[in-house]
Amino acid sequence: MFEYAPAPESVRPDIKEHYGLFIGGEFVDAEDGAVFKSVNPSTEEALFTVAEAGEADVAKAVAAARRAHETVWGPMSGAERGKYLFRIARLLQEKAREFAVAESMDNGKPIKETRDFDVPTAAQHFFYHAGWADKLSYAGLGADPKPLGVVGQVIPWNFPLLMLAWKIAPALACGNTVVLKPAETTPLTALMFAELCQEAGLPAGVVNILPGAGATGSALVDSAVDKVAFTGSTAVGRAIAKAVAGSKKKVTLELGGKAANIVFDDAPIDQAVEGVVNGIFFNQGHVCCAGSRLLVQESVADEVLERLKARVETLRVGDPLDKNTDIGAINSAEQLSRIRALTETGEGEGADVWQPACDLPERGFWFRPTVFTGVQQSMRIAQEEIFGPVLSVLTFRTPDEAIAKANNTPYGLSAGVWTEKGSKILWAAERLRAGVVWANTFNQFDAASPFGGLKESGYGREGGRQGLEAYLDV
Amino acid sequence: MSEHERLRVKKTYKLYVGGKFPRSESGRSYPVSSPDGTELANAALASRKDARDAVAAARKAQRPWAGQTAYLRGQILYRAAEMLEGRAGQFAEELADATGADPREALGTVEQAIDRLVHYAGWTDKYTSVLGGANPVGGPYFNHTTPEPLGVVAVVAPQDDPLLGLIEAFAPAIATGNTAVVLASEAKPLPALSLGEVLATSDLPGGVVNLLSGKVSEVAPHLASHADVNGLDLGGVADAGLAAELEAAAAETLKVVRRPGRDGGALDLLRQWTEYKTVWHPAGMAAGAGGAY
Known part of the structure; x- marks a missing residue:
């Protein structure tokens, strides 16, 4: 492996x-004065302090959003709303490096x-949805679809700004106002986005940002919002679905996954290995649609594994701000201990663990890229979402077996298929119970392409024409 | 030879599960009367086991049904309309008995029901292109989205509209390749149970539609909590408290729920029981694969 000199941003x-x-367009402290710290996970140093929203603050924010919806954002023409969103997209592009x-x-x-x-993808989401704001009657959702009103949104820590964009851009384009809670470990870019809304001259109350933890989120779900949109764990999604039962609140949920990446014996092996590596090690594996189960056809398993390990040996783990870094820090001490605990069950249940010999920084939260072989379907590492850089490898003999194993999970978010044979791709894509299927590629996302899952991965789509349904009264 | 009026052969109203007409596994039945109190028949009183059998039959039938061509699904739904048309008089009578409606008004309702089946027969090979499409992503990829069936849909059918309302509830679900377990109107189940005979003679594969009669408060909770049910239509749940409980039970396995009182046209109903699947593939030789690494 080449030694690279540090190349810090x-x-x-x-x-x-x-x-x-x-x-309501201003930064204010919490009613009860609560404050928490946000930590840089690569150094364990506190970056800043931030107010923590309680129930009273949630009520205030929802009231501000309601007022903004009734007095300015609701009555505004779609074309004007769209222009605000275009402006936000442009500002995000201008400040891209800082963000x-x-x-x-x-x-x-x-x-x-x-x-x-x-x-860039967050900016694209604003640009894309800006264009929908005055074209909603062409979305196939009725002649004159109306907004829902005030939307409560709760997002995870794995793609803080991008998840904010996925939530806020379509909501505003459809004429709703929002109260958004960023994750407790990653509120920074949401707060910078709030500053950007001020700079864009977005009317007060259209976007409200409430940092906090689980209690803030559940207060928001229980508040007087018209809709709840959530991205996060299946356990919390289930609790939200129960909390809104019997109410008039609409809900969309984008939850966990345990995606299979299927490599057939006629796959382009080098490309497949790249795709498998990207599928599980992109964003330290903190991805709900990560390809965390590699299903490889027995006849090519040895070759694929050998090349996979050789490729993983070259991944650079370390300083997130170094331009050569492939794998950064695990987001929090809590997540690191969760990854460690699940990984230990893999060893305990008899799977073979392999890690490359890479150095890890002394401070911060780190986990080596990890590959488990000899994994059985019943093992926890084959069933549960690890949400870390841990790949479980299983083998199969026939295409039918591959599909059966791929579908053998309560989740249904994404899947990957690798083969040079077009008919086999379409055959497999049709049978895979997943909302997104990547064929001869993985982890591709676009504002124009609907994303979301089936079964216990939730319901509703984000992005594309189909994603608008979540924010319109249809 | 003594003269007497011929004894009429009365029908035993049974369930319709997996293409067969079983009695309730529990051996129970309950008396069904018209609004004026005239006793009409005894209907099978479905149990938890019947609900589970119906879900199993629906699950078994789902994959093959969704795998049929849209053209064939359309022809089968149309065939059901043909069969119902041929027996419109019988259904008008059963409907008039069940609801107390004027017989001519009841015939009008049956005709509307027939026309709804024809309407959905025509949707089977169109909703995919209406709801899905190609997505212009910002990279060299072929990307398209298609609606796919949710799987097994459990329907609590409307209580006061025992034939037309029931058909309106399940037809969009099966048109899109789902299979259905339908709990008929509790007090007026007979037209629905007779509809099983129409479906059984329409080339509709057994298990695609399963019809149960019984108590909403007894059967619906088993459907709401059943892990193999993917969608739940609460249209016929009149009690708001029960509807909230059923929705909460359905949340355990994150089922798609249609709440009571929701209006919507055909496209809304077709969308309700489908999930979008998006498929990506590189386009162009340079796109290769991989990604950032």
Whole structure:
């Protein structure tokens, strides 16, 4: 492996020492004065303090959003709403590098990813949905579809700015106002986005940002919102579905996954190996649609595994702000211990563990890329979402067996298929119980392409024409 | 030779499960009367076991049904309309008995029901192109989205509209390749149970539609909590408290739920019981695969 000199990103964003809640267009502290710290997971140092929203703050934010919906955002023409969203997209592009660095510092993911994926894709989501704002009657959802009103949104820590964009852009395009809770470990880019809304001149109350933990989220779900949109764990999604039962609140849920990446014996092996590596090690495996189960046809299993391990040996784990880093820090100590615990069950249940011999930084939260072989379907590492850089390898003999194993999970978010044979791709894609199927590629996302899962991966889609349904009264 | 009126052969109203007409496994039945109190018949009183059998039959039938061509599914739904048309008089009578409606009004309702079947027969090979499509992503990829059936849909059919309402509830679900377990109107189940005879003679594979009669409060909770049910239509649940309980039970396995009182046209119903699947593939030789690494 080549030794690379450090290549740290030089831009430093303007991170304030303290952020308030963003309610009605202004930063304010919590009613009860609660505050928490956000930590850089690659150094374990506190980056800033931020107000923690309680029930009273949630009520205030929902009232501000309601007022904004009734007085300004609801009555505004779609074309004008769209222009605000275009403006936000442009500002995000202008400040792309600052957002990328801030995201890497608060989240731990490599700058290569925030710079080339998270931030540009977030800007694209605003640009894409901006164009829908005055064309909703062409979306196939009725002649004159109406907004729902005030939307409560709760997002995870794995793609903080991008998940914000997935939630806020379609909601605003459809004429709703929002109250969004970023994840407790990654509120930074949401707060910078609040500043950007001020700069864009977005009317007060259209976007409200409430940092906090689980209690803030459940207060938001229980508040007087018209709709709840959630991305996160299946356990919390289930609790939200129960909490809104019997109410008029509409709900969409984008939950966990345990995706299979199926490599057939006629696959382009080098490309497949690249795709498998990307599928599980992108964003440290903190991806709900990660290809965390490799299903490889027995006849090519040895060859695929050999090349896979050789490729994983070359991954660079370390400083998220180094432009050469492939795998950054695990987002939190809590997540690191969860990954460790599940990985230990894999060893305990008899799977063979392999890790490359790479050095890890002394401070911060790190986990080596890990490949389990000899995995049985009943093992926890084959059933449960690890949400870390851990791949479970299983083998199959026939295409039917591959499909059966791929579908043998309560989840149904994504799947991958690798073969040079077109008819086999379509055959497999039709049978895979997943909302997104990547064939001879993996982890591709686009504002124009609907994303979301089946079964216990939730319901509703984000992106594309189909994603608008979640934010319209249809 | 003594003269007497011929003894009429009365029908035993049984369940329709997996293409067969079983009695309730529990051996129970309950008396069904018209609104004026006239006793009409005894209907099978479905149990938890019957609900589970119906879900199993629906699950078994789902994959083959969804795998049929849309053209064939359309022809089978149309065939059901043909069969119902041929027996419109019988259904008008049963409907008039069940609801107390004027017989001519009841015939009008049966005709509407026939026309709804024809309507959905025509949807089977169109909703995919109406709801799905190609997505212009910002990269060299072929990307398209198609609606696919959710799987098994459990329907609590409307209580006061025992034939037309019931057909309106399950037809869009099966048109899109789902299979259905339908709990008929509790007090007016007879037209629905007779509809089983129509479906059984329409080339509709056994298990695609399963019809149960019984108590909503007894059967619906088993359907709501059954892990192999993917969608739940609460249209016929009149008690708001029970509807909330059923929705909460359905949340355990994250079923798609249609709440009571929701209006919507055919396209809304077709969308309700489908899930979008999006498939990506590189386009162009350079696209290769991989990604960032």
